[in-house]
Amino acid sequence: MVTIIKTSHSIRAVLNYNEQKVNASVAECIGAGNYPSDVDKLSPSLKLNRFIKRLELNENTKRNSVHISLNFDPSENHSKEKLMDIVTTYMDKIGFGNQPYLVYQHHDAGHPHVHVVSVNIERDGKRIDLHHLGIRKSEPARKEIEEIFGLVKAQGSKEKQQFILNPISTGRIQYGKTESKKALSNVLKMVLNDYKYSSLPELNAILKLYNVLADRGSENSRVFQTNGLLYRILDDKGKPTGVPIKASDFYFKPTLKFLAEKFKKNEERSPSDKRRIKNVINFTLNGNKIIPLTKLATLLKDQGIDTVFRRSSEGMLYGITYIDHTTKNVFNGSSLGKEFSPKAIEERCGLKPTDEEKKEQIQDRIPSRELLIEDLENQKNTLTIPNLVQLLDVLIRAEYSSDYLPHQLRNKRSKRRKRGFSNN
Template identity: 50%
Template sequence: MVTVINPAHSMHRIFNYNENKVKEGVAECIGAENFPLDAEDMSLKIKLGYLLKRTELRKDVERKNVHISINFDPSETGMPKEKLMEIARVYMQKIGFGQQPFLVYQHHDAGHPHLHVVTTNIQPNGNIINLHHLGIRKSEPARKEIEKMFGLVEADKHQRRQVFQLKPVDVRKVQYGRTDTRRAIANVLENVLERYRYTSLPELNAMLKQYNVMADRGSEDSRVFKSGGLVYWVLDEQGNPIGVPIKASDFHNRPTLKFLEARFTGNEAKRLPHKVRVKNAIDMALLHKKTLPIDELIKALKKQGIDTVLRKNEDGLLYGITYVDHRTQCVFNGSALGKAYSAKAIQERCLQKEVPAQDLLPHPALKPSIGLQTQATPAAETKAASNDLQPATLLSGTGNVLDALLQPEHASDYVPNQLKKKRRKKKRKNISDNQ
């Protein structure tokens, strides 16, 4: 069993996501705990209204809505609803949500059985259930106990790390003509928009294109662009739009340009602390390598949970590069990390020589010395960003790489004047040539 806890900004969004699945016939609401009525006796308005009334007790809290998924092994299909509800009740009790109102949905649109739970962390007295490290503190111990209690397949640690860190978006690639287009795109958007930190449309598309989806504003002279609209396309295997685009406003969660722009602003600060991890991963892959084909660099980064998306023009020339870090769920254009991580600079570093100008699109010059960088605070990252993120000095010796990555930031060489010892100049005696 594997559980994923996602705090959310909007109760409407996570509630509508699950209820729309019910309408489409790929999910069902199998229970409602701590509500005034049973699930089958409540209308949608009553379900949502009861949850919203609780969240209104704390208007000062930004994230007070919680969306939890409980995932079972593919071999555990066919479990009765009564058993699934009991598992959900025990789990919620063990993580401290036993007295909270929560809805349980069973989904049938994936290759493994799983539940979705919609709830809030606002208690009746207005106090908040702390979500910080809830997964480590309570969810993991609860998962292990429930596996033994109900005889479930135990989740292998290595396997879970690969599936839920390197590939955290649990959706199938959209293939035009094989699945319902709108529903498939909606599944991708639900798993990407709230989880990942991106600050521009190209960065978002670098993530979406891995699932054959693209957000598009249209050409500058198009009606969609002029009206501030946005559409979503399905892409074929070559990355070309096919079929008919769907307007953002047609999706139940309304992933419009206005919504995305608000995310762009908020994500900028949230992803700052995670820049160093991506830069160090790139530097480590290139360390001590005389030459490293860019394809090999991509493979090396993928082992670290980082996907590399290359952008080329019609002539096949590389003009952009984007890094998608699945472990921290952050997306960075190369230029956002610094000049040394841009498309042109990465090509030069891979070849370890100057690339002829005619082979590359114009780009600022590359700093010559690249090395591991220590983890910085958001404030330090902000300062570094304003200084073009100067690369750190290459670490000498062949010491432990992990020590290098985890070492604290070096203090400055500043010494107060009071502690400085004045050196007295020694007078040299003049020695005559006659002595």
């Protein structure tokens, strides 16, 4: 068995995801823990209200919801009763036995699995610590349950990769294929809560992967002047299409004020997160002397990093944003260090000479004085007046500049002007 735990700021989002699966006939709610009624008598609103009432006991806790998936080997086919016994035992062992929770069996994957939805606020208003819940409690519980119920054991991390908990569908939005607000809502709930970004451009770097744009409008627009925010769907060419939707129209309110709090919170990142992405980029570049930027982006994507290049209308590269889907971090290139800035990356890819190489190239193009004098001797019988003038100009250029004026004279000229004297 493989267990995956995701925490969330929005119990509505997690519950809606599972209920949408039920409505699509690819899942069913098979049980409930610590609810006053049987699961078949619970409407969606009753399911949600039980959670909301508990969360109202401690409104200071922001990350207050858990979404757990228990994944079984494809060879296992457990009854609903056994699945509920497994879930009940698991919830007891991780400290959620007295919490309200709902259990959904999903049928839309190649392996049997259930999703469990719950909150971490207890009856007395205290919160259950979610920090390292997987390592501290879930892993020991998983191993015990495998023995108790005779389940196929998870052998290691490779098996875990088979079971990815996707609370929300995150495919690229195609305008007209699904209802716009619903499609935008799904992407926003996933990106806004799961990724770390410290500016609107960084956020948009992720959103554009899903054909979404957070738009403040032009500086003269009413939206911008009132600190409003619009969310737009983009077409395959990255152009806005359809009718934009106000941030305030979504029930989870992803407004500019909400984002500002996120930006401030994410200003400081974990050193290990920065170190991982820097190591991957360095390793990729060190093995390639000359590599096109498109090839670099492909190689980084294989390591779970999307790269967004920003160019001017003339095609000049002026910005790079890296999106690490492993650590869920977005970094502007320059924030990682000078060697990850646009100019440095082009140089490291062999696409642009370094400052030292530029100097060497200039030096290589300028012949030495000795060679010029030797050439003058060899051509003295055939040298024309214009060519001679040009040659002499090159010879004396480094020693003479018509713009040069001794420092003492410059001061005197400046004083004479101040006193109203003329230089003529």
